[in-house]
Amino acid sequence: MTQQKENNSIKEDVLFLILKVVIFLILLAVMFLFIFGITRCSDNMMSPAFKDGDLAIYYRLQKEYQPSDLVVIQKNGEIQIRRIVAKAGDNVEITEEGLKINGYLQQEAGIHTETLPYTEGISFPITLGAEEYFVLGDNREQAKDSRIYGAIKLSEIKGSVITLIRHRGF
Known part of the structure; x- marks a missing residue:
């Protein structure tokens, strides 16, 4: 009877453990479907902060972003990690001098290349509308x-990057 x-006690313990794991x-x-997301950086446009192959974990529920925030965006069907430099109401101009926000030349920490305008693309200056x-990219010479x-619109932002997992650590 004791056996x-x-x-029965061992079976109950195993079933309880399986229930906990499930x-x-x-x-x-x-959590990863609705609150957090994970994406792989597939380019070197955010180098040196993010390199090709690095993983970014991002928070999906944030809906207000500030300049210097790292965000995951979906643009033209492509997932990208980019840095916000200006928000709604700001006037952005990129000249041979560099990046100007609301008329002031920006000094950005961690950016090692000059911010210059591209020959193709949009024309400057541009004033951002509501929710824009x-x-x-941090690698300003090559970034798309x-x-x-x-x-970009607020609806194109998937979330704010909260941590980075280096590919080379695996």
Whole structure:
């Protein structure tokens, strides 16, 4: 009789453990489907902050963004990581001198190349409308960003980057 009780107790413990694991996996799936997202950086346009192959975990529920925020955007069917440099109401101009926001030349920490206008793309100056943001890649000489496709809408922002996982660490 004691042997049978021990077997039933072990079975109950195993079933309880399986139930805990299933609940944990469901919670994890819900978190990454609705609250957080994960994407792979597929270019070097954000170098040196993000390199090709790095993973970015982003927060989907944030709806207000500020200049210098790193965001994941979906533009023309492509997922990109870019840096916000201007928000709604700002006047953006890129000249041979560099990036000007509301008439002031910007000094950006962590940007190692000059911000110059592209020959193709939009014409400057541009004033951002409601729920519009101007984004640039950190590798300004090669980045495909708002200088080419213009301001992005709030609806094109998937979320704010909260952490980076280096590809080379695996």
